[in-house]
Amino acid sequence: MISVGMVSDWDDIRPRGSSISASLAIIALCILVSIAMAIDPWAVRGYLSLNPALVESRPWTLVTHIFVHADIGHLFWNMLALLFFGTELERRVGERNFLLVFFASGIFGGIIEMLVATGYMMGASGAIMGVMGALAIIAPEIRVIIFPIPIPLGIPLAIALIAFLDLYYQISLRGADGIGHMAHLAGLLAGLFFGQSFGRRRRYY
Template identity: 50%
Template sequence: MHSMISIIILFINIFLFLLQNLFPKITWLFILYPPVLLQEPWRIITHMFIHADFSHLFFNMLFLIFFAPALEREVGTMKFLGIYFSSGILGGIAQSLVSSSPSLGASGALYGVFGALAILNPRMKVVIFPLFIPVPISVAVILFAFIDFLMMGSGDAIAHGAHLSGLLAGVFLGFYFSRRRKLAFKDFEYF
């Protein structure tokens, strides 16, 4: 199974970043800004496709390239999209509840991908910077969550609430799809 939708998401993010730089008003049309969210609900989705600067885009897209295709192959395109968008939306809502500041980026969705993959394939090895040694993805997820939890309220302009909420959504959906897969396999055994 190909991971075509992951590649499409990558190109949409890059394309919109280029547009943001050509037409800066796009950022203000797409950014998640809590005071106007009820009047402009599209922002709960569009914020996932715009980024603050090149390094923000680069690291999010690197994360996407490393983990999204693996999850898409694991669960299929439609479930992958469900995890990606549910995590990004929940991350955006949670961040809006803890901060009235504008937020943008794919991090909530990507943390959801990370969390779901850790549940569905916990022995998958990943290399985390600066360790450069392979660790199980489940260990990496716990480490990332711990760091985000510690950094909440630090004023570092990172949406830690979106990260943690997206991660929780992904973990929940990972358990949900894992359980459904086991039930389907169990039913199959009776034939």
């Protein structure tokens, strides 16, 4: 599993009075869904996860699958990344634009993953990759650590490395590892698109 963390402190360039409430609300909701998953996994998986065979009758799962995670490790690493990168993007572009990037990237990632996957899909990884992609455009100076690599990397290089690994594993394993590599890549592309549309270093407040 590849995990990332932000190591730079950008408090001096954040808009005053900026909010991170949407990011924290998403984290809280993901935790609540995981608690429900532990209580009744079949109900949560059936009604909230994304399944290509059922999506026409359950279109809401294009959104709700983002909040469902397979296990505690899946939840922990995604929420840690969202705490780092989601709050940073929300501070920079505002709540509305953050939510646009997050959900559009997650939905687009789910749609593209359905082209190659047949089983249940879940997780916020595609949405988080979109958030990272947007940050790579508007704040390329941010440095991150990709565990277990101990050297801080610029976020553009970090996401390029992650994208390369996703593409490699998608081609070589063809989904056998149970990871939504295409969702990651599609979410990243969506985030890069939004980052370009925001404009580098432009502030929304």
